Amino acid sequence: MPRPSTIPALLEELKTYLDLKDAEWEQGDRLRPTLPVAHGGKVNVRALMREFGAWAEERGVDVPDSAWQYVYSQQEWAREIDAVAQAQGLTCARSRAPDSADDAAHARIARLGKEVKDQSEGHAQARARIAHLERQLADREAENRRLRERFALMQRTGTILRTDDVT
Amino acid sequence: MTSPVPERLVVQVGSVLWSGGGATVFGGKTADGEAVRVVGKGRTFQPVAGEVYEVEGEWHVSARHGRQFYGDASRFRRKAPSGRLVVPWLQRIPGVGPKRAKDIHRHYKRRLDGVFDGGVPLEELAGVIDPQRPNLAIRVAVAIMREWQEVKGEYEAVRWLEEHGIEDVATAIRIARLLGPEAVRLVERNPYVLATVLPWPKVDPLAKRLLRGRADVEDHLRCPERLVGAIDVVVQAAVREGHTAVPKAGFEDLVAERLDLRPTPALAAAVLRAGVANRAVVDGGDRWRAPGCAVMEEDLAARFGRMAAGGECCRVRVPQETDLRRILRLVERQGRELHSEQREAVLATLRRPLACLTGGAGTGKTTTCRAIVDLWEALGGHVQMAALSGKAALRLSEGTGRTGPGARPALTIYRLLLGLRKRTEGETHWGRPPAEGEEPDPARELPELTDRTLLVIDEASMVDLGQMHEVVEAMPPGCRLLLVGDAFQLAPVGFGLVFHHLAAQAAVTARLETVRRQEDASGIPAVSRVVRACRVPDLPAYRPGMRGVSFLAAADGEIGDLVERVAGDLGGHAGRLSDLMVVSPVNHRPGRPDGTVRDLNRRLHLAALARRDLTEEESEAATVKGYFGNLFSVGDPVTFLRNDYELGLRNGSLGRVVSIDPEAGSVTCDFDGEEVSFADRDQIDLALAYAVTCHRAQGSQARSVIVALLDAPNVDPTWVYTALTRAEETAVIVGTSNVLERALGRTPAHARRLTGCTFDLGSTPAGKAA
Numbered sequence: 017m018p019r020p021s022t023i024p025a026l027l028e029e030l031k032t033y034l035d036l037k038d039a040e041w042e043q044g045d046r047l048r049p050t051l052p053v054a055h056g057g058k059v060n061v062r063a064l065m066r067e068f069g070a071w072a073e074e075r076g077v078d079v080p081d082s083a084w085q086y087v088y089s090q091q092e093w094a095r096e097i098d099a100v101a102q103a104q105g106l107t108c109a110r111s112r113a114p115d116s117a118d119d120a121a122h123a124r125i126a127r128l129g130k131e132v133k134d135q136s137e138g139h140a141q142a143r144a145r146i147a148h149l150e151r152q153l154a155d156r157e158a159e160n161r162r163l164r165e166r167f168a169l170m171q172r173t174g175t176i177l178r179t180d181d182v183t
Numbered sequence: 184m185t186s187p188v189p190e191r192l193v194v195q196v197g198s199v200l201w202s203g204g205g206a207t208v209f210g211g212k213t214a215d216g217e218a219v220r221v222v223g224k225g226r227t228f229q230p231v232a233g234e235v236y237e238v239e240g241e242w243h244v245s246a247r248h249g250r251q252f253y254g255d256a257s258r259f260r261r262k263a264p265s266g267r268l269v270v271p272w273l274q275r276i277p278g279v280g281p282k283r284a285k286d287i288h289r290h291y292k293r294r295l296d297g298v299f300d301g302g303v304p305l306e307e308l309a310g311v312i313d314p315q316r317p318n319l320a321i322r323v324a325v326a327i328m329r330e331w332q333e334v335k336g337e338y339e340a341v342r343w344l345e346e347h348g349i350e351d352v353a354t355a356i357r358i359a360r361l362l363g364p365e366a367v368r369l370v371e372r373n374p375y376v377l378a379t380v381l382p383w384p385k386v387d388p389l390a391k392r393l394l395r396g397r398a399d400v401e402d403h404l405r406c407p408e409r410l411v412g413a414i415d416v417v418v419q420a421a422v423r424e425g426h427t428a429v430p431k432a433g434f435e436d437l438v439a440e441r442l443d444l445r446p447t448p449a450l451a452a453a454v455l456r457a458g459v460a461n462r463a464v465v466d467g468g469d470r471w472r473a474p475g476c477a478v479m480e481e482d483l484a485a486r487f488g489r490m491a492a493g494g495e496c497c498r499v500r501v502p503q504e505t506d507l508r509r510i511l512r513l514v515e516r517q518g519r520e521l522h523s524e525q526r527e528a529v530l531a532t533l534r535r536p537l538a539c540l541t542g543g544a545g546t547g548k549t550t551t552c553r554a555i556v557d558l559w560e561a562l563g564g565h566v567q568m569a570a571l572s573g574k575a576a577l578r579l580s581e582g583t584g585r586t587g588p589g590a591r592p593a594l595t596i597y598r599l600l601l602g603l604r605k606r607t608e609g610e611t612h613w614g615r616p617p618a619e620g621e622e623p624d625p626a627r628e629l630p631e632l633t634d635r636t637l638l639v640i641d642e643a644s645m646v647d648l649g650q651m652h653e654v655v656e657a658m659p660p661g662c663r664l665l666l667v668g669d670a671f672q673l674a675p676v677g678f679g680l681v682f683h684h685l686a687a688q689a690a691v692t693a694r695l696e697t698v699r700r701q702e703d704a705s706g707i708p709a710v711s712r713v714v715r716a717c718r719v720p721d722l723p724a725y726r727p728g729m730r731g732v733s734f735l736a737a738a739d740g741e742i743g744d745l746v747e748r749v750a751g752d753l754g755g756h757a758g759r760l761s762d763l764m765v766v767s768p769v770n771h772r773p774g775r776p777d778g779t780v781r782d783l784n785r786r787l788h789l790a791a792l793a794r795r796d797l798t799e800e801e802s803e804a805a806t807v808k809g810y811f812g813n814l815f816s817v818g819d820p821v822t823f824l825r826n827d828y829e830l831g832l833r834n835g836s837l838g839r840v841v842s843i844d845p846e847a848g849s850v851t852c853d854f855d856g857e858e859v860s861f862a863d864r865d866q867i868d869l870a871l872a873y874a875v876t877c878h879r880a881q882g883s884q885a886r887s888v889i890v891a892l893l894d895a896p897n898v899d900p901t902w903v904y905t906a907l908t909r910a911e912e913t914a915v916i917v918g919t920s921n922v923l924e925r926a927l928g929r930t931p932a933h934a935r936r937l938t939g940c941t942f943d944l945g946s947t948p949a950g951k952a953a
Contacts, residue, residue, distance in 0.1 A: 031313070031316055031319055032315075032316060034316075034319050035315075035316035035318045036318075038318035038319055038321075038322060039318045042318060091277075092280050095277045095278050095326075096278075096319070096323075098277075098326075099319065099322035099323050099325075099326050100319065100322055102322070102326075103322055103325075158363065158364075159363070161360070162361060162362075162363045165360055165361055166361055169361065169379075170475040170478065170479070170649070171479070171649035171650075171653050172649055173379075173419070173422065173475070173649075174419075174422040174427065174473050174475045174476040174479070174648070174649065174678050174679070175379050175415070175419055175422070175473075176474050176475040176478070177361055177362075177379050178373070178375075178376050178379065178415070178461075178463075179362070179365075179369055179376070180461075181372060181373070182373055182375075182407045182408045182411050182457070182461050183407060183460050183461060
């Protein structure tokens with residue numbers, strides 16, 4: 017019989033560890049992240065996994081040195097870390113690379129948003145505007161995706177999806 | 184005999200078997216997976232496939248139908264949706280895994296409306312998500328709420344579909360994606376929208392039930408929504424058969440049949456009114472055109488017209504006749520010398536922004552093509568070549584001398600389009616760009632179409648309308664298009680005809696008539712010309728050792744045996760892969776396997792194994808069982824079934840098994856000197872290649888070809904012609920003369936196709952000149 021995978025059990029341990037790190041953040045001065053930080057304000061995944069390994073070892077759980085790879089290979093690992101990292105103002109463990117012109121525009125708006133925030137902290141109107149633009153962009157992206165899918169459906173099957181009212 | 188004990192069952196409706204006369208019978212499955220038939224008494228009960236009911240009643244045994252469950256339908260209770268759609272959908276939201284999705288779904292009683300919109304306090308939500316880790320759970324809850332705004336429209340659609348008995352996750356997500364946040368409103372207004380993605384027997388009962396209850400629908404059986412839905416389905420059925428139009432004669436009757444209504448003049452008038460008013464059909468004279476196909480046909484016709492009329496500016500200057508001939512002579516000196524017919528074809532093609540190069544098998548299309556692309560590059564142009572299948576792309580690369588280092592090989596059409604999309608996203612190479620100082624490799628550069636490009640599509644007769652539309656849409660103005668193929672070979676698998684119509688027009692077509700590949704002494708060119716004329720050739724009876732085309736009479740059930748015998752006479756598959764090819768029209772035919780691809784592969788594999796003189800135990804140890812009846816042993820010829828660029832294999836790549844590991848279930852094959860191992864799961868892409876279908880064989884040749892002539896509807900003159908012309912020296916037809924006569928008496932598949940447009944270029948200057 018194949019050996020059961022240890023990855024789900026390790027993930028459960030990681031969740032508990034992250035929960036503690038988040039509690040430290042909440043109860044602390046909330047100025048310094050409690051997760052290890054890498055260059056560029058990103059979570060230092062290797063350092064975090066080393067700390068996690070040491071913490072788990074004290075609890076009698078053996079975390080392999082290669083466990084940091086799970087953060088890049090298993091979406092669920094990255095998501096758990098990102099949830100805590102974002103709250104501490106850190107960039108995600110698996111920041112997404114823009115994969116389209118729309119995404120690039122999206123990224124630019126996000127960057128612009130950060131500049132506005134840096135230059136005029138507290139300008140709620142500017143932030144609201146950014147949020148509005150982001151929402152608009154997301155809507156357009158979704159609409160573009162839908163139209164592209166309908167167009168591809170037509171090329172694949174010769175069928176036009178009926179969306180107008182029938183008379 | 185009856186069982187008087189009342190019982191309760193939970194049954195998911197599989198299909199409604201009968202309805203009327205005060206009862207409805209449906210087949211379905213219980214939670215344990217047991218198949219049951221349920222009879223619900225009562226006129227109002229109208230179950231729909233996918234719905235789940237708790238039914239109360241008794242088992243009875245019917246003499247005709249066996250054991251059935253009978254109950255009063257008014258006591259049947261519809262069960263809330265199982266979450267089969269919503270749970271997998273929910274767990275796709277970042278932060279929600281399978282366990283959290285189930286917990287959330289269960290806790291909120293399967294209604295998530297308002298849960299993530301602030302209707303539930305964050306702390307409560309966190310408690311449901313992960314009560315053991317409150318801090319982390321709050322973060323996850325915040326992440327879900329942020330994401331929720333993006334996906335709640337999709338959720339509404341998925342939940343609606345689940346509530347209405349559609350529990351196929353992939354279909355539900357597809358519908359939600361196609362229709363977007365408006366999905367529920369659209370589907371509630373017109374449930375027949377779903378007819379595009381779901382089968383009619385599933386859509387119609389669901390839609391009738393929804394429309395019957397609506398105040399604004401007078402007659403739910405004859406309302407425009409249902410009429411248009413039925414028209415869409417009739418048109419789709421025609422498109423699935425390859426047509427892009429349906430004859431007007433009898434069209435209303437086909438729609439009435441779908442509607443399950445008696446055809447009357449009033450119904451016919453209502454069908455036509457609804458069809459035209461809602462553009463479910465487009466008028467095409469004596470035929471109704473499928474609207475999606477009509478859009479693509481008109482797009483292509485307009486673009487082809489512009490190109491043929493010289494309305495697009497290409498930045499490569501084509502010199503005057505004398506200079507062009509001189510440059511061609513230089514090109515010929517560097518490559519292969521052309522025959523005068525081929526030379527004229529090259530010159531004619533170079534003058535046309537839109538061109539077809541056609542000719543029967545063996546007339547030297549690829550040689551001519553090589554001269555065309557070499558000449559175009561000599562003029563400063565850029566060449567991009569593509570074909571539908573990986574095998575055809577490989578042959579095109581080889582035939583035009585573009586395989587070595589530094590060459591830009593032909594791509595499959597799929598990969599061409601993928602590469603062009605990547606280009607628009609700013610990428611330049613397949614994989615990582617070369618490092619500084621690294622030698623540039625054109626084969627790794629993404630394809631690019633510009634106003635200097637000559638795009639060559641080989642085996643163009645097999646490219647369907649949708650694929651051609653995608654290709655032409657990707658061409659910038661000024662980009663030239665050369666379609667190479669033979670209209671008498673197999674028609675596209677998909678719908679429509681483009682190449683066939685264009686190649687019939689002299690204004691854009693260069694035709695090669697002289698056969699060069701097969702030696703005249705073999706007699707194959709003469710026989711194939713007779714077949715091309717749809718006449719039955721006079722074939723000699725097969726004798727071992729004879730060349731040319733011969734016939735071996737085989738009664739029904741004997742074809743497999745005789746193909747095996749002839750394969751043995753011809754030396755079997757032990758030599759080079761291009762020595763012998765066995766072609767059959769049918770992959771698999773339950774009940775009548777004789778002579779099908781699967782049957783022949785199995786037989787020839789076992790015959791090869793038998794020649795190794797192994798004991799029964801040794802034979803078993805010498806075989807690995809693959810998928811779809813494939814058995815692999817060392818020495819078996821195999822083919823790869825998809826394009827995998829990381830492995831360096833294409834759909835149609837031929838190889839040979841070099842070793843197996845029966846314990847691990849793995850197979851190692853040699854493809855052109857490269858060894859590739861296939862673990863158990865990967866073998867789904869691997870098949871024995873003792874025998875192949877004609878579609879797979881198109882674009883390849885072999886010294887000898889055996890044709891298993893089965894009586895199948897797709898065996899028409901084009902099929903026989905394509906099969907025979909794969910042979911260079913010997914072709915043996917195994918079957919009955921009746922089947923051969925019937926096959927050659929059939930109208931070729933392409934001529935049977937009803938299309939909405941012939942891409943007539945007669946009105947363009949090029950057309951008038953011709």
